[in-house]
Amino acid sequence: MRLTCTVNGTEQQVDDVWEGESLLYVLRERMGLPGSKNACEQGECGSCTVYLDGLPVCACLVAAGQAEGREVGTVEGLAAPGELHPVQQAFLDAGAVQCGFCTPGLLVATDDLLARARAEGRTPADAEIREALAGNLCRCTGYEKILDAVRLAADRTAGDAR
């Protein structure tokens, strides 16, 4: 089947999509966007987290056809090419990236958390950060550096408008 949706602001059309295919497979294998990672394929690990109509979801659990006409946002769309989004910069500065496999999902989940907090004119509390990232597994860092990165990004972007 044919799938048409907007990905990172650009309309994309792909053909020969298998009806049981996931949005994650379409992004990685048909649209050349391998930023979203494929690990558990059952929504457990969060490494495939993308925005679907503005909400973070596991792309592995979205049937490709369900994205028809929808807006998808991936880690590739966070910053302009060659630039780093403040959340990406904070992850680097805080040493929150080790093997890097979970990082794209964490970046999207963190971006969503900080955007919601900024909309309410505040920075997230630690408990809120832990809850927001509870669906993103990291086997390297032990999470402490990730929490540091989120706090750093929250402080750096506190005054920004969405």
Added chain:
Amino acid sequence: MEFLQPATWAEALEAKAASRDAVPVAGGTDVMVAVNFGRLRPSLLLDLTRVPELQQWDTEDGVVRLGAGVPYARVITELGDRLPGLAMAARTIGSPQIRNRGTVGGNLATASPAGDAHPALLAADAEVEVASVRGTRRIPVTGFYTGVKRSALADDELIAAIRIRPPSGPQQYSKIGTRNAMVIAVAAFGLALHPDRRAVGTGIGSAAPTPRRAPEAEEFLAGELDGLWDSRGELPASTATRFGELVSAAAAPIDDVRGTARYRVHALSVMARRTLTWAWADYRKEATTCA
């Protein structure tokens, strides 16, 4: 495999009538896992996310009619006050990503004994509104679960909505797993106090072939509370303990990878005792705030 995306409820029901083995998909948190792992290859994947009625909730004669496709995240943010027990259950589900997609309708359709919404729905006496081209019927949730991952849904029917009366008293929910997020319950318990009809509702999860109530525990507690509803007096500790014992006696758990039957029985007695203690404390507090 075909993929069909009906834009209306009538079209969806016609499609299901025409392809009885069609698998409906909403949030995909169960269905897509099975598809990804090659365990499910239906002739037709019936995407219900474009049917507007399923994504809405409203109130009819004081009863909340929750569209089957409303995701858990919205149950929490939009219905936390009207459906507190279900919202508490929803908060324990998966992760933010899962709660943005997973639905109560999907939980019912899967009918897993470990489904997190079931204990809250049982305790609140919810009704499941199902429909087919033949018409619409309501199934009390107590009679909805017929076996492990089996339900009273006929092969041409789809779940339209869940009907729940907002509470007249406190509701509580408790779930045990190895961490807070992303766990399938080892055991779960839902409790609803109904002071308007002097009754008690319970729901047991992950501790029997189906989600189920604990009728003897409900009757026992309703009897014990008979003299306490009006006075809102202190609940004897022995009553809470006995309630816990009767709840665990209603379970029929098995040993599996998540826990032993013995642990589940113990956990249920503790959760039932604690949730009752919390709910009764809420009920007593209500009196002070009202006065």
